[in-house]
Amino acid sequence: MKQLNRQSSLSKQHRPHHHRLSLSRSLASCLLREQRLLFVLLGFLLASSFFLLYPSLTPHPNTLSSSARDTIAARIPRGGGASSVVSAAARRLPVGVRKPSLRVVVTGGVGFVGSHLVDQLLAGGDSVIVVDNFFTGRKENVAHHLSNPRFELIRHDVVEPILLEVDQIYHLACPASPVHYKFNPIKTIKTNVMGTLNMLGLAKRVGARFLLTSTSEVYGDPLEHPQKESYWGHVNPIGVRSCYDEGKRTAETLTMDYHRGAGVEVRIARIFNTYGPRMCLDDGRVVSNFVAQVCVNL
Ligand SMILES: O=c1ccn([C@@H]2O[C@H](COP(=O)(O)OP(=O)(O)O[C@H]3OC[C@@H](O)[C@H](O)[C@H]3O)[C@@H](O)[C@H]2O)c(=O)[nH]1
Numbered sequence: 001m002k003q004l005n006r007q008s009s010l011s012k013q014h015r016p017h018h019h020r021l022s023l024s025r026s027l028a029s030c031l032l033r034e035q036r037l038l039f040v041l042l043g044f045l046l047a048s049s050f051f052l053l054y055p056s057l058t059p060h061p062n063t064l065s066s067s068a069r070d071t072i073a074a075r076i077p078r079g080g081g082a083s084s085v086v087s088a089a090a091r092r093l094p095v096g097v098r099k100p101s102l103r104v105v106v107t108g109g110v111g112f113v114g115s116h117l118v119d120q121l122l123a124g125g126d127s128v129i130v131v132d133n134f135f136t137g138r139k140e141n142v143a144h145h146l147s148n149p150r151f152e153l154i155r156h157d158v159v160e161p162i163l164l165e166v167d168q169i170y171h172l173a174c175p176a177s178p179v180h181y182k183f184n185p186i187k188t189i190k191t192n193v194m195g196t197l198n199m200l201g202l203a204k205r206v207g208a209r210f211l212l213t214s215t216s217e218v219y220g221d222p223l224e225h226p227q228k229e230s231y232w233g234h235v236n237p238i239g240v241r242s243c244y245d246e247g248k249r250t251a252e253t254l255t256m257d258y259h260r261g262a263g264v265e266v267r268i269a270r271i272f273n274t275y276g277p278r279m280c281l282d283d284g285r286v287v288s289n290f291v292a293q294v295c296v297n298l
Helices: 002-014 017-034 036-057 066-075 081-091 112-123 185-206 242-262 286-296
Strands: 103-107 127-132 151-155 168-171 209-215 266-271
Touching: 103 112, 103 185, 112 127, 168 185, 185 209, 185 242, 209 242, 242 266
Parallel strands: 103 127, 103 168, 127 151, 168 209, 209 266
Antiparallel strands: none
8 A cells, every 4th residue: 555655646746747748638628528618608708798899999980089080071072971971982882883772852842843853863763752732843743753662752841840761851842933932921931941940850860961952042132243152142131022032041041050050961052043844834933934925925
């Protein structure tokens, strides 16, 4: 017995090298076998902590510092803003890859200008919702789209709010000809002020880009010819046209305040004397008046 003990104690103190290796291997296999669950849990914790930490290692565009965002914006061609990151990327899409289809609302979309805009948006592959109260617009202007699954028509007065999930808002709802906007001047200015306020509120709520179709009437009776966009105008605030002129000026003010104050991405287009198919001959605008007089005097 003593010899046996001595042998084992000898082996402990002077054990050859290969004996120590086999011991460490057997120790490791024992640990692995006995503590397998512990190792699994440890691996799970390591993996989950990596993936939990990973997103914060790559800042989300919205968490970029303003200077970083400005840098990015500076690299994006004209159009600014987050949604132009998509449009800029779309412009760089490989040949044959379609640009992403956008959801667009067009207020006043059955009108003269609006219906042509709807044609272009649908032709470009976007989905369009037209919001219109049919005060001056005509359904036949968009009848050719009624069977299109990417087209929706809603009879709605923009003086009342509406909630739509969209990417872009084109706001054209307003009577444009003096004959129509003088018919009910209080309704005209309500449409310009309340209607624009509702559509800007929607743009802010859903993060949509917003375009206001304004008019040359914001210059009133201009003292500067031709008018630069920086010209402030010369407008009568109490005249019979003020419901439209001042209404559109207020709409522009609201548009810029939502941009400066709420970061809504906006555009303002001051449209002058448009003419073409679908315009009413008797709506009292200058070009239609010329055409009407020519027709009458033929
Ligand atoms: O309260 C209203 C008034 C009008 N509308 C609609 O708005 C549309 C206006 O279309 P119109 O043909 O009268 O006018 P246009 O399309 O020529 O001009 C329109 O686009 C260009 C802008 O500068 C004008 O201010 C805008 O009226 C119509 O479909 C009309 O029904 C509303 O939806 N709500």
